[in-house]
Structures are given as C-alpha cells and as structure tokens.
Amino acid sequence: MQLLKIGYGSRPVLVSILLVLALSSSSRFGSLLVDHSVGSSLSTAFQIATPPSPGPGFGYSRQWGSLGGLSSPNGIAIDPSGNLYLADSQNYGIGKMDGNGALVDMWGNHGTGPGQFERPVAVAVDSIGNVFATDYVTNTIQEFSTTGVFIRSWNSNGTANGMFSHPQGIAANSTNYLYVVDSGNQRVGIFRNDGLFVKYFRLGPPGNFSMPMGIALDSQGSVYVDDANTDNKDGFSGNVTKFTKNGGFVTSWGGVNSGGTLFSPSGLAVDSSFNVYVVDNLAKRVQKFNTNFAVVWTAGSYGTIPGHFSQPSGVAVDNLGNVFVGDPDNFNVQQFSSTTGSYITSLSYPRLGLLSIPLGSALDNSGNSIYVADHGNNRIQKFSTGSGVLITSWGGFGNLTGQFNGPSNVGVDGSGNVYVTDYGNNRVQKFSSTGAFITAWSKGINNTPFCGVSGIALDAGGNVYVTDFNNDGVVGCSRVQKFDSNGNFLTSWGTNGSGNGQFYNPQGIVVDRMSGLVYVSDSGNHRVEKFSGSGQFLFSWGSLGSQNGQLNLPTGLGVDSGGDVYVADTLNNRVQEFLGNGTFVTSFGTLGSGPGQLANPSGVVVDNSDNVYVTDNNQYSTALSNSRVEVFRPFHDTAATSLVLSRSTAYQGVILVQPVMVNVTVADFGLSNETFLVSLLTNSTIVAQQSVALTSGLSQLVRFSWFPNVAIRANYNVTVQAQQVLGDPNVANNILAGGLFNVRMKGDVNGDCRVDIVDLSTIGAKFGLVRNDGSYVSAPDLNNDGTINIIDLVLTAGNFGRSC
Helix, strand or coil: CEEEEECCCCCCEEEEEEEEECCCCCCEECCEECCCCCCCCEEECEECCCCCCCCEEEEEEEEECCECCCCCEEEEEECCCCCEEEEECCCCEEEEECCCCCEEEEECEECCCCCEECCEEEEEECCCCCEEEEECCCCEEEEECCCCCEEEEEECECCCCCCECCEEEEEECCCCEEEEEEHHHCEEEEEECCCCEEEEECCCCCCCCCCEEEEEECCCCCEEEEECCCCCCCCCCCEEEEECCCCCEEEEECEHHHCCCECCEEEEEECCCCCEEEEECCCCEEEEECCCCCEEEEECCECCCCCCECCCCCEEECCCCEEEEEEHHHCEEEEEECCCCCEEEEECCCCCCCECCEEEEEECCCCCEEEEEEHHHCEEEEEECCCCCEEEEEECECCCCCCECCEEEEEECCCCCEEEEECCCCEEEEECCCCCEEEEECECHHHCECCCEEEEEECCCCCEEEEEECCCCCCCCEEEEEECCCCCEEEEECCECCCCCCECCEEEEEECCCCCCEEEEEHHHCEEEEECCCCCEEEEECCECCCCCCECCEEEEEECCCCCEEEEEHHHCEEEEECCCCCEEEEECCECCCCCCECCEEEEEECCCCCEEEEECCCCCCCCCCCEEEEEEEEECCCCCCCEECCCCECCCCCCCCCEEEEEEEECCCCCCEEEEEEEEECCEEEEEEEEEECCCCEEEEEEEECCCCCCCEEEEEEEEECCCCCCCCHHHHEEEEEEEEECCCCCCCCCCECCHHHHHHHHHHCCCECCCCCCCCCCCCCCCCECCHHHHHHHHHCCCCEC
C-alpha cells in the first residue's frame, strides 16, 4: 500500500493506492484465443515509508482586492454627448461619468501592461469617441474605445522623436491629431491618433518652458499650454501661451511677475467663445479669462468644503456652460457655472471593491462574509469569503453618524451587529449587518474621551473590548477598555510602560470566545499579552526581532477553533501562529506582492475551518502596492517517500476485452472536508479522472476502469496524480508512480510478439528449475508458481504459431 499526499487549497490528504489489474473471463477477440488459465490475473500492491510529519503549516489559497477606492481625478475630458472622462491616479484607471455625475464605467488597474496604469494624469477624447490617456510614470499614451476596450499604446522614455519624459496634458483636434505635453523634455508633441509621430514644438529655445502641464485646443485649432514655471528665480509665476496649430508662437499671458494672476497653473480648457479656464494648483482656484486675457471671475480657495480645493488639477467645460474641476486630494470633481463661477455641486465615485490601507477585519457568524476596515477610503466593505465578491459597503469621510475618519478595526457580535473603531473621530460606531447606523460612543472610564481607539473585539456575551492609546506618552493612554453592547463602560486596565499588564501603543485585540481569554498586541513593546476577561494579567510572549517567536510591530490578532493565536507580525511581513501559552507553532509569508507574499499585514482573522484571512496593505512599504485580502489554508505535510512493488513489474497475459481496474483508497487526515481531482495516467497521458469529496477523518474507495487502446503487446507506466495546488511545498509527492509493467501473449517468452519454437526451447532449457535456483528466470514461469514445469509448456503450446 502506498500513501500519497495530495492537497486542495493546501489541506493534507493521504492517498492509499492498491492497483488491481484483472483480466477478462474466457472470450474470443478476432482470431486470437484468450487463455485464462492460471497466471492470467495480474495484481500488484505497494509498500510505504512515511516520514514523521514536519508539523502544521499554511499555503496560499486565494485573494481579492487591489489598491484603489475613492475618486482621485486629475485630468478631465468631455465628449460631444456630455460624458466626462477622468484620469484617476489613485484608482489607476479611467472613470466615465454621465452629465448628471453618475459613474457609467471604470476601466484600468495597477500595472504596466495593456490597459494598466502607474499614474494616469490626463485624458482626451477625439471626434470618433476614442479615449486617450497619458501615464506620467511609464511615459505611455494609451488609446481605448468609449467603452474602455484597449486599442493600442505607445511609449518610449527619452528625448528623441516620439519619446517622452513624464507626459502630462493631452488634447485632440477636430482632425484627430493629438497634442501631448512632454513635461520632462519641456515641449509639446504632435501625433496622429494611431501613434505616428509628426513633430515637436516648444516656446523659444530649449528651457523656455519650465514645467508645461496642461493643454487645450479651441475650435479653430489654436493650442493653449500652461506652464507652472516652478523654478522661476523670483518665485512662483506661471503663464499661459497660445500657439498656432503647427506650434507657431502667438502670445503669452497670466504670470504674476508680468502683472497677471497665475502662480502655478496645472490645467486649462477653452469654451466655444474662446474663453480660457485655468486651474491654479498653488493658489487653489480656477479662473476664467476672456479673449482679451482679462480675468472674468475667480472661484475657490484652499479647503475641503464645497467650492474649495486642496489640489486642483484638471479642468473641462461642456456645451451647457458647466465647468468641471478635478481635485484628487478632495476625492471629487466640482462643478461651477461658466457664467458666474458659482459652485453648483460635487461629484465623486468611490470604486467599490478596491481597498486603500485595509486594516482590521472580522467574519460574520456564518463565516460566509468578512467585513474589512478600508482605512484609506473611510468605509467598511463586506465581501463573500468564498468568492471575494463585494456584498455591500458603507461610510464616507466625515464626522457625522455613519461617516468615518480612518476606520481602523471592526468586530461582529453574536447577533451580527458590526462595531467599528473610528480612529480619526475617536469613537466606536455600531451598525447592523447591512450598514444601518445604530449607536456610537466616544467616552470610557470616568466619562472621559478616548485617547485613540484602535483594536476592537467582542466576547460571547456581546461585551466590547477596545484598545485605546496615543503616541505622545500621556500616562493612562495605553489601555484596554471594556463596554457592554450599548457602549456602557464596564472596566479598564493597563497603563504606559513595559511591565506586566502595561502597554506601549496596544493595537490589536482578540477574545477567545470559548475560554473568554483576551489577547492584546502590545505593538510598541513587540509582544502579545494575555489576560482574563476581567483584565487580570496572565503572561506575555515575544520580543523585538525576526526569528521564530520574535515580533516587529505586531498588530492584528486572531484565534482559531483550537485556541491557537495568530499574530500579524507587521514589519516582519508575516503571520505567526502560537499556542495559547505562547509556544511558537509556525509562520507564513515573505515580503512581496505575489500570491502568498505580504507587505505589512495588519489584520488577521480565522474561520471555523482554520482558514486564515490576512489584510495586506504595505502602509510602511512604498515600493509595493498591496491592498488586498489574502486567504491561507492549513495543511500538514505528511507524504510517502518511497515506492516498492511487491513483485516483478513484468506480467504475461492477454488484455483484450476487460479493462484494467484501479482501486484507490483516499483518506482525509486534515481538519476540514476537501474536494479534489484524482487522475489516472498511463505513459503520461490522462486516461481517467474523478472529483473526490472527502469528509475530514474518513476514507473513501475510488474505482477507475481503463481499456488500453493499444496493441496486445505493450508497456504501460501507470501513475496516479492528485490535483496540485499553489502553496503546497511538496507538489512532487502529489504524483504516485505505479511502476512499469508490460502485457504480452502467454508463451511469448522472449517478447518478440510471436509464440514459436524459440519460446518452447527456452522453457525446455529451464525445465525443472525453481525460484531459488541461480539460473531461474521469471519469464518462462508463465503461471508464476515458482517452478518451470509442464504447465508452462502447455500454456505456451496453446498459443503456438500466433503473433501480435
């Protein structure tokens, strides 16, 4: 019997293989007699050698989410139908909104491939509706259909013709030629809309542009370019320059050093009456200039309230007289009247399902859904744990009920209510499972405000535990506070320090609902502390370092069904598992953005099948852009290391009608039920497959039947292969080799595909020998009884004269 480890997800499954090769009963096939006398039944069994298990571990299973979320519009363009196209730098894509501000479509994601972006900054639409976008980082122009279908791209970093260095503004004229601001090379390039280079132009000698950014065209084809002029020795003084369609200089105006009003313009647009609208990034405003370049109106100043700007970038004007300004730092597009400059409304389109610095998470009571604190997007998102599909989302930036300012963690009670630590607003908010607001509280011990709420957990009775700290070392503000489900204060423990029961910036907290024990990640002291439900200190473990059992800024905590504790070891880019007494068990994760890799994990939660959900957010690693939830499945790496056949691999017989029967016994020694695929192969070709569903702790017999579609005389190398899964460190053990055997006619002793006098002579020469004799060979012993005798001669004579 052979034990074979197979995995689905990364769960341990052992397979016991017993191959039974059986021949048919008496029958005829063509003119060949099928002899079923003694020796015609073939069988083989396997022996095993199983090493000691190296212990539990975890393998990557799946993930969902990517960096993005709130609208971050830079450049804006408007098509003839009034649809807005937005270059969205934070969502790495292009957003399309209708004239009423409803999000119609969104395409693109983070990367450098077709349809992907690193930093889209500007967008244009040609007369046939195709959309063009510049990528400041990859020096790329990409073209899409109006529905976001990728058409083509071109890019090359450099100074030669057709090359770019940080392209920014882009515009298309009525004949579909493109004008691209090549900021790093201080010039404007003209291209056909298929990417063919035409020419460059610039303002005077090289260098007369300082930092050209925005570009616009009027209905006569004239070109307007704004120059931020950021290195002017006399301070910030930008301007707007007008060119002919071929790049000939016409005029320039607007700089504060020349009597104008522009400090650092970053985008511009021209309406049908040749009025020019200029966004001034430094002055935090938008201005309208008439055809004499006089200011008609000014709108905006620094701020986050409607009509104010934080980082205004792009601007566009539609045929109805509406002016739209993109403000990525305020996460919106603001609409103004082109006549008066008065504020009309703000448009935003949070991209659901994407994440920005996801921190804590919590499972619902069924384990079918997970709530994620989407810190950077100021919202809670609820996903299906099986598929990662978004179920619902709620929140938004602010301090009103139901709004957030940096939510950090989330917990769920036995009734399905959701509790959120709203860090920036220094409060706890309670919601229904669908996001309906229930209550909130912001005070604890002695009716004093929280210092800085972070972690949150609930016990079996619905009591709420909150870690409360700040970073300025104020005595009394490194603690755990306990409340009932309505926010009524119950107790508190902990002070600043490194002694038993003290904390330095406690962040994560989890309650083992079976035992009521409380675990706290004491992040600043790089340890985990264990308490009773009333706050009595029990013990702690961990110290600063990267070895097994050591920690570097532990944050999120989880507990599995057996009471083991999982720690998000944030700056070591891994998750560690410990027994409840602090004994190290295992760890998983390495720095990176690939499947199973982590970058500053901060949240960890474990379901009833011991699957581990990790929120991965790279908040301390700017080189990566992980913003996702990764799922890891447990396995125990037990596997066979050798294969021994119980008898010779050379067999004699005739297989014509009856199939080869293969019986496979599979057993699940893991902690959860499994479904996986088992394949039967001959000579590396799959001849049969079965999907097997196993119950944890039980075994199951799987039967394969296989008709060899080959000549009578053939060699077969039979293997059984289990489904291989990402994250399994020993995938080679997923294949069990049954060994090489051959099938030939009875009496064909020398294997030349015919029974003749040579075969009879060979048997005669060995006649009387037994298995222990030195010159005994198995081939003439047709019935495998250990003696070459008259029976072997009779079996040979029965097929004498026949061939394959």
